[in-house]
Amino acid sequence: ETGVTQTPRHLVMGMTNKKSLKCEQHLGHNAMYWYKQSAKKPLELMFVYNFKEQTENNSVPSRFSPECPNSSHLFLHLHTLQPEDSALYLCASSQHRESGANVLTFGAGSRLTVL
C-alpha cells in the first residue's frame, strides 16, 4: 500500500475516554506531522517528527500525546479531551523536514468528535 493511511477515519469519544489515532506511511519519508484542521481555519501544526525525533511541539495541550516508534508510523494518543478538540486530524509526511520544496503527502484524516 502506498501513500499515507490514517485510522480510524471517524472517532466519537467522551471527555473521559482514552483513544489513539494511527498514521502509517510507506513512502520512505523521514519527517511526519500531525495537523489539526477546523472549519474555516488554517491548518494548525501540532507535532513534527524528523528521523523519529520530535522536533516541534506547538504549545499543544498535554491531553494530546504523540508517539513515533519508527519512521513509518505515528500515533496521537488522546485523553480527557474537550469538546473544542473536535476537528479533523491530519497526518502528513515529507522527504525532509528542512527543505524549501518540502512537499507534504497527507492522509485523509481522522474526524474526531468529543461529546
Place this chain on the structure above:
Amino acid sequence: GQNIDQPTEMTATEGAIVQINCTYQTSGFNGLFWYQQHAGEAPTFLSYNVLDGLEEKGRFSSFLSRSKGYSYLLLKELQMKDSASYLCAVMDSNYQLIWGAGTKLIIKP
C-alpha cells in the same frame, strides 16, 4: 505576525476560468505551495513557486510575485471535479509552513 489571506469562497461556471488569490506576510520566504482538498479527502499537492513568474501544469497555473507578497492559482476549462478547497501555504525562513484558511471553490453547471 505572519499571515496568509485568501478568499473564503468563490463560485464559477463549468468551462470557465477562475483565479484564486493569495497574499502573504511572513518572516522570510522559502516558497509558496498550493494544495487541493476535496471534501472528506486528503489535501493533495498542486504546485510550488519559489521564483517570480508563472508555472503552468495542464489546466492549472500558479503565479508568484515575491515583491508584492502575492500569488494566484489559475484554473482553466473548469470541470465539476474541480469543486474543492484550495489551500495556500508559505514556507518561512525557518522552514515553517504558514497556511491560509483555504478557498472553497464551487463549480456550477
